[in-house]
Amino acid sequence: MGEFDLIERYFKRPARRSPLGVGDDCALLAPCPGMQLAVSMDMLVEGRHFLSTVDPARLGHKALAVNLSDLAACGAKPLAFTLALALPAADEAWLEGFSRGLFALADAHGCELVGGDTTRGPLNICITVFGEVPAGAALLRSGAKPGDDLWASGTLGDARLALEVFRGTLELPAAAFAQARRRMEQPEPRVALGQALRGIATAAVDLSDGLVGDLGHILEASGVGATVDADAACALIGIDGAALLDPVLRRTCALAGGDDYELLFTAPPSAAEAVREAGRRCATPVARIGHVEATPGLRIVDATGAPIAQALTPFDHFPDKARD
Numbered sequence: 001m002g003e004f005d006l007i008e009r010y011f012k013r014p015a016r017r018s019p020l021g022v023g024d025d026c027a028l029l030a031p032c033p034g035m036q037l038a039v040s041m042d043m044l045v046e047g048r049h050f051l052s053t054v055d056p057a058r059l060g061h062k063a064l065a066v067n068l069s070d071l072a073a074c075g076a077k078p079l080a081f082t083l084a085l086a087l088p089a090a091d092e093a094w095l096e097g098f099s100r101g102l103f104a105l106a107d108a109h110g111c112e113l114v115g116g117d118t119t120r121g122p123l124n125i126c127i128t129v130f131g132e133v134p135a136g137a138a139l140l141r142s143g144a145k146p147g148d149d150l151w152a153s154g155t156l157g158d159a160r161l162a163l164e165v166f167r168g169t170l171e172l173p174a175a176a177f178a179q180a181r182r183r184m185e186q187p188e189p190r191v192a193l194g195q196a197l198r199g200i201a202t203a204a205v206d207l208s209d210g211l212v213g214d215l216g217h218i219l220e221a222s223g224v225g226a227t228v229d230a231d232a233a234c235a236l237i238g239i240d241g242a243a244l245l246d247p248v249l250r251r252t253c254a255l256a257g258g259d260d261y262e263l264l265f266t267a268p269p270s271a272a273e274a275v276r277e278a279g280r281r282c283a284t285p286v287a288r289i290g291h292v293e294a295t296p297g298l299r300i301v302d303a304t305g306a307p308i309a310q311a312l313t314p315f316d317h318f319p320d321k322a323r324d
Contacts, residue, residue, distance in 0.1 A: 003118050006090050010099040011083065016112050027114035029080055035132040037079075040070035046123040050185070051166065056094045058185040059125075060101030065189045066208065067129035068109060069261040072194030073206040075139040076131030078111035084128075086121035109191055137198050139265070144203040144222035148266040150290035151201075151275055153190050155238030156211065157250065158183035160257025170249070176239040183238065187261035193286075196278035197265060204265035210256040212298060212312045215264055219298060228290035230255060231303040236287055248310060255300065256312040266292055 031037050044050055044063055064081065071078055083102075087095075106113065111129070162180035164170035172180065190206075197204065203222055205214045211233060219226055233254040234242075242250065267275050272288070279286035293299075300308045 006095065006118060010095045011113060011116075013103070013113065027080065027082065029114070029130060031079070031132045034135055036135050036138065038071055038074045038076035038131040038133050038138065039128065040067055040074075041126065041128040042066045042070070043124065043126040052123075054185055055101075056097030057101030057104075060098040060103075061105045061186050063098075063125045063127055064102055064105050064111070064129070065187050066261060067127045068105070068111070068189035068191055069187070069206040069208070069263075071129060071131040072189050072191045073139060073204045073263055073265075074131070074133060075137065075194045075198040075201075075204070076133040077195060078109045078191060079130045079132055080112045080114045081106070081127050081129040083113060083116035084124075084126040085116065085118045086124040087118065088120070088123060109189075133198075139194065139197060139201055139204040141203055141205055141218045141221040143201075144218050144224050144226075144266040144292050145268070146224055146292055146294040148202055148268055148292040149272060149275075149288050150215075150226055150228065150264070150266055150292060151286050152207070152211070152233065152236060152262055152264050152289050153193055153279070153284050153286050154188070154236070154260075154262040155183065155285075156207070156233055156236040156255075156260050156262065157242075157253030157257045158238050159187070159259035160253040161237070161239060161245075163257075163259070164249075164253075172239070173241065176241055179239045184259055187259070189261060190263045190282070190284055192282040193263060193278060193284045196282050197263075197267075197275070200271050200274045200278060201265040201267050204263055207260040207262045207264050208258065210258045210312075211260075211264060212255050212300075215298065218264070218266065219296070222292075223296075225293045225296045225298065226290055227293060227299040227301055228255070229303060230300050230308050232287060232289040236289070251308065251310055252312065 158180045162184040165172055165177055203218050205218050207214050230251050234250045237254055275286055
């Protein structure tokens with residue numbers, strides 16, 4: 001099966017938003033009047049972002065989900081995406097599963113594949129996603145204000161727990177591991193919640209590299225600091241029996257685990273009920289886990305307000321070895 005046969009069989013579909021669909025030199029997109037394009041790109045590399053044993057349908061889902069999560073953090077509505085795919089071989093069974101998982105999520109969010117590229121090489125998936133948001137309404141990292149509440153959606157830490165099982169450093173009951181593994185391999189992007197938070201949240205970011213690291217992007221862009229309640233964050237671990245895990249492990253997973261793809265956002269205390277109502281409308285739990293302060297820096301405390309000294313290091317593709 002050649003490159004263009006592969007595209008024709010597994011990735012070509014009738015055009016909807018794009019006048020051209022897949023197959024021309026460029027895709028054409030026309031956002032609605034008064035809207036701005038929101039664009040994001042993520043790359044997934046085998047052995048770095050996913051295991052070789054992952055089900056291809058789940059991998060197709062995750063490849064798009066991590067990009068849709070960026071649109072969610074911006075409050076944007078998905079429109080279309082491109083796919084660049086490097087494959088060791090044209091494995092038809094793998095391609096069938098991958099494309100099925102990819103398009104199931106794309107269809108759920110009305111997001112159309114409009115172009116891309118394929119080549120032979122180590123397995124590497126790169127998606128660029130396009131969305132639209134009303135001009136001036138995008139959620140940014142730079143709007144947090146002292147006094148704002150700090151909120152998180154959904155669950156935290158489950159994906160890291162699954163990773164620790166795969167690493168052999170942790171044992172979980174079969175049912176709990178299945179829950180954690182699904183969160184790692186098939187995250188649900190909070191697209192509806194992101195749009196519902198427009199005009200309510202003051203700043204937002206998606207949680208891909210761990211809460212302490214991604215929160216740092218908001219703090220730096222907004223010129224503020226924050227205090228995080230570690231116990232409130234740990235309460236968001238979603239697997240059965242999470243409360244019985246070692247407290248140090250729970251904090252590591254919830255606060256620095258990565259691969260959560262939830263939304264972390266700020267909002268004034270006066271908007272608390274509006275935040276909760278947005279969560280209810282989107283069938284997505286939201287929880288207050290801290291607050292924003294004028295004093296720079298990040299402070300981690302327990303439920304009593306006592307500081308936690310545990311070192312928490314977010315994921316970094318290029319760590320500074322001099323700090324090790």
